[in-house]
Amino acid sequence: MPTSSFTSASSAVPCPVVESLDAILPEEPLLMMGAGPVPIPAAVAKANAIVINHLGGTMVKVIGQVKSMARYVFQTNSKWVLGVAGPGSAAMEMAISNLAWEGTRVLSIKNGFFSERMAEMGRRVGARVSTLDVADRSVASLEEVAEAIRRERPEIVTVVQGETSNTVWNYHLKEIAALAKAAGALVIVDAVCTLSTMPLEMDAWGIDAVITGGQKGLSSIPGVSLIAFSDAAWERVKGRTAPNAHWCLDASLAENFWHNAGYHYTAPVSGVLALHEALRLVCAETLEKRFARHLKCSLALQDGVAAMGLRLYTPEACRLNSVVGIEVPEGFSPADVCSHISRMHQVEISGSFGLPIVRVGQMGEQCREHNLFRTVHALGRTMVDLGVKVDLPAGVAALERGLSGGR
Numbered sequence: 001m002p003t004s005s006f007t008s009a010s011s012a013v014p015c016p017v018v019e020s021l022d023a024i025l026p027e028e029p030l031l032m033m034g035a036g037p038v039p040i041p042a043a044v045a046k047a048n049a050i051v052i053n054h055l056g057g058t059m060v061k062v063i064g065q066v067k068s069m070a071r072y073v074f075q076t077n078s079k080w081v082l083g084v085a086g087p088g089s090a091a092m093e094m095a096i097s098n099l100a101w102e103g104t105r106v107l108s109i110k111n112g113f114f115s116e117r118m119a120e121m122g123r124r125v126g127a128r129v130s131t132l133d134v135a136d137r138s139v140a141s142l143e144e145v146a147e148a149i150r151r152e153r154p155e156i157v158t159v160v161q162g163e164t165s166n167t168v169w170n171y172h173l174k175e176i177a178a179l180a181k182a183a184g185a186l187v188i189v190d191a192v193c194t195l196s197t198m199p200l201e202m203d204a205w206g207i208d209a210v211i212t213g214g215q216k217g218l219s220s221i222p223g224v225s226l227i228a229f230s231d232a233a234w235e236r237v238k239g240r241t242a243p244n245a246h247w248c249l250d251a252s253l254a255e256n257f258w259h260n261a262g263y264h265y266t267a268p269v270s271g272v273l274a275l276h277e278a279l280r281l282v283c284a285e286t287l288e289k290r291f292a293r294h295l296k297c298s299l300a301l302q303d304g305v306a307a308m309g310l311r312l313y314t315p316e317a318c319r320l321n322s323v324v325g326i327e328v329p330e331g332f333s334p335a336d337v338c339s340h341i342s343r344m345h346q347v348e349i350s351g352s353f354g355l356p357i358v359r360v361g362q363m364g365e366q367c368r369e370h371n372l373f374r375t376v377h378a379l380g381r382t383m384v385d386l387g388v389k390v391d392l393p394a395g396v397a398a399l400e401r402g403l404s405g406g407r
């Protein structure tokens with residue numbers, strides 16, 4: 001007797017019993033004060049709940065506005081702004097895999113975990129990658145960069161603006177780009193954590209590709225990223241004869257969607273709408289005011305942490321403001337601190353890939369006074385709970401002084 005193909009009893013993989021999200025998620029969302037993702041504004045969350053036709057007229061208009069707002073945030077007049085379905089690392093891979101291939105000479109200025117990722121992506125496309133290895137908690141001197149460029153004669157130089165892993169700020173970015181340009185190399189900058197938190201002027205500094213993610217400075221959702229190519233970089237993309245092994249990340253194919261209202265793959269429409277709102281809020285605030293807010297909040301946070309008696313990881317000269325690294329007191333691990341502050345105070349902060357630090361982000365919505373007070377208080381209470389001697393009131397007072405301009 002024939003049996004129906006729909007008899008569930010015959011199914012070899014049984015239907016699992018799972019909990020609902022309501023049962024899994026905390027009743028009150030945790031305050032996301034780590035190295036990303038960061039809290040998103042209500043307008044971003046609302047946009048992220050909408051699905052529209054990815055090829056319709058509304059989408060074309062949204063894409064046009066996303067590109068023009070992104071040009072402002074990147075400070076570029078280049079036409080070649082594109083969105084990427086994927087994390088910041090996908091935008092990074094788009095930059096590397098379109099500009100470098102078998103035999104391309106790439107010089108990677110390696111400050112830590114994320115700048116090494118760009119070098120690794122270069123190796124994977126067959127490029128001849130050399131690295132300028134920079135000691136932890138410092139930046140390369142311009143002499144060292146110039147010497148490495150003379151020695152390696154790179155066609156591409158990669159550099160990170162803010163090395164989120166060890167909280168180092170590459171403050172020589174503009175000068176490094178000038179050195180590379182003078183030697184005829186294209187410059188790729190990772191601005192995933194820094195974009196819209198501190199100045200970056202793509203055109204004025206002569207940068208050829210800038211990448212960013214959604215979930216950090218821009219305060220959008222993770223998973224939709226942005227990239228901008230200069231005209232010179234785009235010429236190299238278009239002039240390559242070696243086929244790109246990546247299909248989704250092929251910039252020439254992505255041009256169909258981002259510039260010609262055509263189909264490449266189904267864009268993450270909700271995420272693009274969310275990014276639109278995040279960028280619109282940056283434009284409404286203006287970059288100048290946004291940079292000032294980030295600077296004030298981050299310095300006040302650093303004052304608060306130091307006044308409490310904890311030590312900042314990176315020396316002031318090259319300290320990243322977008323993500324602040326804090327040394328974990330002897331006898332404790334970063335995981336001890338992160339799990340305690342999350343469990344007892346509903347504040348999420350980050351460890352860092354084996355370094356003896358915890359990291360507190362100052363990106364986008366993290367730079368709000370009420371979030372800072374809650375975070376500094378929670379960090380101080382965590383130390384007290386763990387038996388570390390800190391002066392919490394002094395920390396909160398220093399935070400208040402910093403925020404009210406009395407630094």
Ligand SMILES: *Cc1c(COP(=O)(O)O)cnc(C)c1O
Nearest residue numbers: 087088089114162164192193213
């Ligand atoms: C977070 C980060 C990345 C990686 O971004 P993902 O979205 O996790 O892929 C790359 N570079 C820097 C500097 C970052 O801070």
